[in-house]
Amino acid sequence: MCLRHPGPFIPEATTTEGIDNHRLAGAGIYLDYAATTPVDPAVACAMSDFLTLGGTFGNPASLMHSFGQAASVAVEDARCEVAALVSSTPEEIVWTSGATEAINLALKGSAFARRDRGRHIVTSPLEHRAVLDSAEWLESQGFEIGYVELDDDGGVTREGLSRALRPDTVLVSLMLVNNETGTITDIAALGPQIREQGALFHVDAVQGAARLPMGDIAISADLISISAHKMYGPKGIGALRVRRPILGELVPQMHGGRQELGLRSGTLPTHQIVGMGEAARLARQHGEADARHVASLDRKLRAHLDRISGVSLNGSAQQRVSGILNVNFADVAAEALMIGLESVAISSGSACTSSEVMPSHVLLALGLGNERALSSVRFSFGRFTTMDEIDHVGLLLAEIVPALQKLSR
Ligand SMILES: *Cc1c(COP(=O)(O)O)cnc(C)c1O
Helix, strand or coil, X not given: CCCCCCCCCCCCXXXXXXXXXXXXXXCCEECECCCCCCCCHHHHHHHHCCCCCCCCCCCCCCCCCHHHHHHHHHHHXXXXXXXXXXXXXXXXXXXXXXXXXXXXXXXXXXXXXXXXXXXXXXXXXXXXXXXXXXXXXXXXXXXXXXXXCCCCCCCCCHHHHHHHCCCCEEEEEEECECCCCCEECCHHHHHHHHHHHCCEEEEECCCCCCCCCCHHHHHHCCEEEEEHHHCCCXXXXXXXXXXXHHCCCCCCCCCCCCCHHHCCCCCCCHHHHHHHHHHHHHHHHHHHHHHHHHHHHHHHHHHHHHCCCCEEECCCCCXXXXXXXXXXXXXXXXXXXXXXXXXXXXECCCCEECCEECCCHHHHHCCCHHHHHCCEEEEECCCCCCHHHHHHHHHHHHHHHHHHHHHHC
């Protein structure tokens, strides 16, 4: 039994011990929730009961003894929680090592399952690298990739999609919430078109599953990828929801002990799965409180930004979730801003390969151009962010941004 269980979490009054310690230690302000969230203390606590001799450490596949049976019960309870979060049934949930693996299984597994019907795959240029790189690899295996044209707002529309679909399209992969801009794709509006075409529909719901109602998305999509560490669970665990009719069709990408209906071999990591289950339970229990809290932080940060000149929001201003703000600061290099913000953790949305600074592929696809893309940063926040932290960052920006703009002009 975990002795440090903090009890139910209340976003309006964050007073759990670990969080206070973090602030007292002056560890800085974390505004990079879209990269990963801190694990909720209740999740960490639940996980700790599934590791040691005194806990439930058995192999969940060892059903011949009580150790394995107890672990299996915990895994199946967690499966129910995760299934409920994505409005699906437990049989449709396949555990993976994270969303990257779920996406690989979804794309490669369904492309190879349908290769005799067609070799055309449709996706968007805004997708996470896990989708884009899997698609590119499939291209090397004889598939053809089509990219949806975006509308002026940077969104995927029915018109854009219908131009990209072909009679030989076997798979469409789109994301629910963009991890760099927070832009929402109207998945439910696109689903019927894809089904009519006879193609499978994969949705990368990593950034949306704990933020948006998933009922309509579960109906529209055949495959849904999610990850625990973007919703206050641990890193290294995720899930692919596979709609029942295609469970037997998907081609496994991992071979071995035939766990997970043979779709994903490998001993199940009980503690990770329990953590993801608890994170899913908390997301459903506190989803509305989280959303209210994050929306008020979002309004506050935007109010601070409105008072600074040369500031604009990247991505759609209407079709977005609260808590992910991609902001362009005219004449300010993202790197310089990040150095100026010192102990505030944000993301420049650019990947640094060797010494080269690469602009974000998402911002470029939105038509920003190198210079604007390289003067944009992402602020992302969530359950444990406080209004004081947002105010602190807002005031800091009001100081630093004009100073940096003056230097570069
Ligand atoms: C983080 C993220 C992924 C990858 O998830 P992992 O569990 O880290 O592999 C995929 N898609 C989106 C939108 C993400 O934000």
